[in-house]
Amino acid sequence: MKIINVLNTKAPKSNLQKNxxxxxxxxxxxxxxxxxxLWMAGFIIIPLIVIVYYGMTTNDKRxxxxxxxxxxxxxxxxxxxxxLELSLISTIICLVLAYPLAIILRKSKxxxxxxxxxxxxxxxxxxxxxxxxxxQNILERTGVINVFLKLLNLPSLNxxxxxxxxxxxMVYNFLPFMVLPIYNVLIKIxxxxxxxxxxxxxxxxxTFMKIILPLSLPGVISGITMVFVPxxxxxxxxxxxxxxxxxxxxxxxxxxxRVGNWHTGSGLSLVLMIFIxxxxxxxxxxxxxxxxxxxx
Amino acid sequence: MxxxxxxxxxxxxxxxxxxxxxxGGEKVYVYNWGEYLDYETLELFKERTGITVxxxxxxxxxxxxxxxxxxxxIYDVVCxxxxxxxxMIENDLLYAPNFDNIPNIKYIxxxxxxxxxxxxxxxxxxxxxxxxxxGILYNKTMVDEPIDSWGVLFDEKYSGEILMIDSVRDAFAxxxxxxxxxxxxxxxxxxxxxxxxxxxxxxxxxxYVVDExxxxxxxxxxxxxxxxxxxxxxxxxENPDLEYVVPKEGxxxxxxxxxxxxxxxxxxxxxxxxxxxxxxxxxxxNFNYITYSTPNSGAWNLIEDExxxxxxxxxPPQDILDRCTAYRYLGEEVEANYIQKWYEAKGE
Numbered sequence: 174m175k176i177i178n179v180l181n182t183k184a185p186k187s188n189l190q191k192n193x194x195x196x197x198x199x200x201x202x203x204x205x206x207x208x209x210x211l212w213m214a215g216f217i218i219i220p221l222i223v224i225v226y227y228g229m230t231t232n233d234k235r236x237x238x239x240x241x242x243x244x245x246x247x248x249x250x251x252x253x254x255x256x257l258e259l260s261l262i263s264t265i266i267c268l269v270l271a272y273p274l275a276i277i278l279r280k281s282k283x284x285x286x287x288x289x290x291x292x293x294x295x296x297x298x299x300x301x302x303x304x305x306x307x308x309q310n311i312l313e314r315t316g317v318i319n320v321f322l323k324l325l326n327l328p329s330l331n332x333x334x335x336x337x338x339x340x341x342x343m344v345y346n347f348l349p350f351m352v353l354p355i356y357n358v359l360i361k362i363x364x365x366x367x368x369x370x371x372x373x374x375x376x377x378x379x380t381f382m383k384i385i386l387p388l389s390l391p392g393v394i395s396g397i398t399m400v401f402v403p404x405x406x407x408x409x410x411x412x413x414x415x416x417x418x419x420x421x422x423x424x425x426x427x428x429x430x431r432v433g434n435w436h437t438g439s440g441l442s443l444v445l446m447i448f449i450x451x452x453x454x455x456x457x458x459x460x461x462x463x464x465x466x467x468x469x
Numbered sequence: 470m471x472x473x474x475x476x477x478x479x480x481x482x483x484x485x486x487x488x489x490x491x492x493g494g495e496k497v498y499v500y501n502w503g504e505y506l507d508y509e510t511l512e513l514f515k516e517r518t519g520i521t522v523x524x525x526x527x528x529x530x531x532x533x534x535x536x537x538x539x540x541x542x543i544y545d546v547v548c549x550x551x552x553x554x555x556x557m558i559e560n561d562l563l564y565a566p567n568f569d570n571i572p573n574i575k576y577i578x579x580x581x582x583x584x585x586x587x588x589x590x591x592x593x594x595x596x597x598x599x600x601x602x603x604g605i606l607y608n609k610t611m612v613d614e615p616i617d618s619w620g621v622l623f624d625e626k627y628s629g630e631i632l633m634i635d636s637v638r639d640a641f642a643x644x645x646x647x648x649x650x651x652x653x654x655x656x657x658x659x660x661x662x663x664x665x666x667x668x669x670x671x672x673x674x675x676x677y678v679v680d681e682x683x684x685x686x687x688x689x690x691x692x693x694x695x696x697x698x699x700x701x702x703x704x705x706x707e708n709p710d711l712e713y714v715v716p717k718e719g720x721x722x723x724x725x726x727x728x729x730x731x732x733x734x735x736x737x738x739x740x741x742x743x744x745x746x747x748x749x750x751x752x753x754x755n756f757n758y759i760t761y762s763t764p765n766s767g768a769w770n771l772i773e774d775e776x777x778x779x780x781x782x783x784x785p786p787q788d789i790l791d792r793c794t795a796y797r798y799l800g801e802e803v804e805a806n807y808i809q810k811w812y813e814a815k816g817e
Binding site for chain 1: 529531532534535635637671674675676677678685688689690804805808812813815816
């Protein structure tokens with residue numbers, strides 16, 4: 174549901190609602206959501222309840238907050254802090270890379286914009302895991318980059334199994350999720366609005382700050398959410414590119430489940446969920462402001 | 470709650486399988502390690518007995534245990550390791566098979582049945598399938614001294630050249646053995662000492678790995694890695710510079726065995742499957758495919774390649790085995806203590 178909301182931040186309000194002539198259509202179309210509601214109940218709501226149940230109980234079915242409190246364990250706290258740091262860094266990098274790209278895409282007169290967009294999406298056609306393993310092969314000591322550097326008699330690059338490699342993996346994997354929402358918002362901005370701003374004497378910088386940026390905010394917000402949340406919870410990227418040496422909170426949770434300690438694992442997941450909810454609450458506040466001041 | 474979960478999971482599985490599971494006939498549900506037998510043998514089993522094998526795989530013991538325990542899925546034959554078999558026996562999850570239906574157990578070498586008694590007293594519940602040791606795999610071109618001790622894993626000289634195993638019991642077994650203690654230790658002071666050693670090792674380690682060690686060592690990513698003997702035959706075949714050694718301080722010897730969960734619905738089929746797996750020719754097929762040492766003396770006799778037959782890696786001499794100990798299940802509390810200490814060691 175989160176994602177649906179995020180994706181729809183900029184969806185135009187349905188015409189049907191404005192003119193009441195299609196009431197019948199609405200009433201009927203409600204049934205169309207039935208499959209999704211079934212899906213949501215079975216695969217989102219029930220699992221969530223199960224996680225809350227496990228997170229709040231012990232093996233012998235007593236209610237406890239120990240599982241949640243285990244986040245205060247210095248190791249877990251460290252893993253959480255590191256995860257927050259790395260996902261924040263990769264979100265910022267993604268934003269810095271994606272925003273200018275989206276602006277360029279909007280401005281370019283090329284007819285093949287969709288082609289460029291496709292190139293951005295293209296890597297996503299390949300499995301996420303395979304791409305990450307490919308990065309491992311590229312960055313390894315005997316990997317592609319180092320073989321090449323050695324050929325040129327240059328010093329080798331030792332980035333594998335460091336936080337840097339994990340950030341690289343996150344940026345690479347999640348960049349499209351930043352580019353696409355921003356691009357989608359930007360191309361929907363009416364040229365006339367920008368022309369009006371220029372007409373009324375705003376220079377390029379002013380137009381950007383007062384018109385384009387506020388109008389694109391919803392896309393930026395969705396982009397940030399869609400990069401930040403998976404980065405924060407990932408354990409695969411840190412496992413593969415961090416050599417299991419760098420332990421993020423996602424790895425801690427995965428380990429707990431692996432060794433059969435579902436209760437602590439669920440408790441920590443709940444803590445992580447709280448962090449995600451907080452970040453989304455902050456973002457959605459900005460989102461509303463953006464929409465309120467930017468839309469007519 | 471667990472029941473409810475199991476039921477809902479079962480319902481989903483039933484709905485999913487409803488379309489395709491209607492071809493009748495005898496079945497046996499097998500749950501085994503990943504790539505842990507020659508898949509052709511499953512076809513042969515069907516040919517010989519008419520029983521269809523429904524085959525599933527797990528990555529580690531700990532993945533398998535909750536599934537069997539919660540009865541989320543009902544299996545007829547499972548292949549856990551020694552300490553896990555003990556845990557399952559203690560928690561009353563296993564069925565004692567009728568060995569009249571498993572006559573081929575006569576091909577299993579006495580030595581291994583005796584070793585199995587460590588975790589399965591009286592050999593009542595399990596039939597050994599594969600076994601091996603834990604040791605060091607090193608690249609001859611990247612080290613300039615004879616490797617025969619766990620000490621190299623803690624030597625600063627090899628900083629960045631070490632691939633440590635990412636598995637709690639194995640990691641602690643190495644540290645405990647190096648310090649001269651029992652690898653089934655429950656002594657808090659000894660475990661603390663082992664933890665301190667592993668913590669000191671952290672900056673020297675290039676990466677913590679399990680299955681990846683194979684490809685990384687073959688590719689020359691590191692000089693020293695910790696590996697199970699079964700993988701060593703394969704890696705040395707792929708890269709002749711690699712050599713396997715069981716360190717002089719001693720190590721772990723493990724046995725994976727076939728067991729039948731108590732809730733199995735096809736116990737006779739399960740016995741037939743286990744009997745089939747003990748058939749020397751089938752055991753040989755599996756050995757050739759997975760290269761993990763077989764306890765099946767019938768199969769060993771059939772090995773044609775003398776080099777393999779007498780390989781000290783696949784079939785180590787008795788004096789090496791004398792230095793090795795099997796893991797015992799140490800109880801839930803101690804297990805949790807091990808895990809906590811492992812986190813602390815790796816969490817810097």
